[in-house]
Each structure stands twice: as C-alpha cells, then as structure tokens.
Amino acid sequence: MSWSRDFVHDGEALRVSASGSGAEREVLVGDRRHAVRVVALPDGRVVLTIDGRQHVASAVRLDRGSVQVRVDGHTWMLPAHTGGRGGGSIDATGEVTAPMTGTVLEVAVAIGDRVTAGDTVAVVTAMKMEHRLTAQIDGEVVEVALAAGSNCDAGALIVRIE
Template identity: 45%
Template sequence: MSVQKEFAHGEATLRVTIDDKGGERFVVRVGDEVVDVRARRTGDGRIAFRIGDVHHVATVAPSGTAGATHVRLDGTTFLLRPHEARRRSGATGDGSVVEAPMTGTLLAIHVVSGDAVERGQVVAVLTAMKMEHKLLAHAPGVVTEIAVAVGATVEQGTLVVRIAPSKDGA
C-alpha cells in the first residue's frame, strides 16, 4: 500500500509518500529524500520509529478544521498544513487585511473608512477569555472597509478591517 500527501513547506510544496513493506518496515519519501524506517504503534497512542540509528517517538493528531496536522516529535510540537490550505489563506501578504487572530467579541473599532493608518496602529480591539487583544495595521495605508460591527462575535480569520496600502509607505 502506498499513501501520498502534499504539505505546505515554506513557500514550496513538499510531497510525502509512504510505502508499507510489511514487517514494521516502511520506505518514506520526503521531497527528494528517501528514508528507510522501522516503526510501530506503542499502544498508548504514540508511534515509535527508527531512522538509521536514531530513535524517535511521535504523536500525530488533526489540528483545527482546516485539515492541518499536529505532530509531536520527541517533545516538540509541529503544525503541518496541507498544501491547499496555504494557498486558500486570506492573507495576501501585503498587509491589506486585518483579521481576527482568534474567536472573540469585537470590543472597539478605532478607525473609519477613509482614515489614514500607520503600520502598527491599533485599528480594533477584540476580547476573548476576559483578555483584550489589539488588532494592528500590518502596513501603512488608508482604511477602505470596516467588515464587522462592534459587539459582534467573530471567528478566527474573519476579516475585520481592509486597508489599501500606501505605495510610498514603508
């Protein structure tokens, strides 16, 4: 049996393929790298495996709703995102949107459409778990849209404020 998956890896896509050779032996291709692995479930929800002489213990579980995977390897947790999720992500990278970093209630909006904002300026305040979180403009520009009203409950990733980045701003 062979299983394949593509992960977002920095800006690139990483293709991972695994072949079950039987007898607790597997061949895994990670990008261009091919590794022989001996592996088994430990019975308490972990996977014990060996690559060459190096022994690892891992736990793997789904994370969030976007198809991401948590891998806890030797006491450190990594988040793997499926390749398609990275492309889907609303962040355009030019600082033109301010999104809710977590689910919460919008407490205040400090700007109106047409306002000029500076990088790092507080444009809105979100409250969740009794703590306040300031939402900052990622780049200088002019506010073009307020997408959410004060008092509304927003999901993580919801667009709150849209900003048209200024061309000469830095």
C-alpha cells in the first residue's frame, strides 16, 4: 500500500509519501527518507518507531474531515484532505480545536493578537497530560471561543485565526 499527500506545516508546503505493508513503512517527508514501524496500542494510540526512535502518537478525526495529531506532547492540525485517493492537497486552517475531551488550561492569545504558524495559542489538559495547541497559519486571532478553566469536547473550537 502506498499514498502521498501534501500538507502545510509551519506555513510551508510539505509532501509526505509512504509505502510498505503491515507494520513496516518507508516514509518520505519532503526529501528525507525514514524507516517507520507502526504498532497499535489497545487504547487507540500507536507507537511509531522512526529511524530507531520511539514516539507515542494519537489522532482524532474532527468535524469537516480534519485530523488533530499528537506526538510526544506536540499537537498538529491536519486540515481535511481535498483531493482524490492517493494525492491532492491539504490547506492549513485557522481553527484551533481541542484534540480530545479535557479542560482548557491556558489560552495564550487574545482577539487581535498576531500569530505565526507554530506559535502556541492554547494548552488543554486531558488524562493528566498537557497538550500544547499551535497555530497552523500566520494571521490574526479573530475569536477566542473558550477561556482558561473551560471544559471542552474533542473537536471544540478554542481559537480562530484569519
């Protein structure tokens, strides 16, 4: 099985391709090649061994087809795939949403603040773990939907950037 997708990461277009079957994969990120082994855990997370280093990851599919991915305490938003099977592009979104049900621990921005892709805009705590949520685009904060201390459901809008 193989696939290829275009993503936006820190404001830059990035092509990711994978091939292989079973637990073993070869992944090309930009021009860098990686050997990846994927092992599913009973709780829905996966252990990724990438070039010999282990990482624990989880993903939550949100409304409108976007996916929030969490790896080793870092959270990324992967906007909905807009192309056909095996190709296409993904556009960055200004919606920062909760990766899982939890509590908003901190909102690091206010309406009118300018942010750059990769800036931390909020922190959500769930299952005694902190999840730093980052802007996926450069822009201005136009909405802060939840305040620190608020409970949130998976996929709940926290901050909107335009």
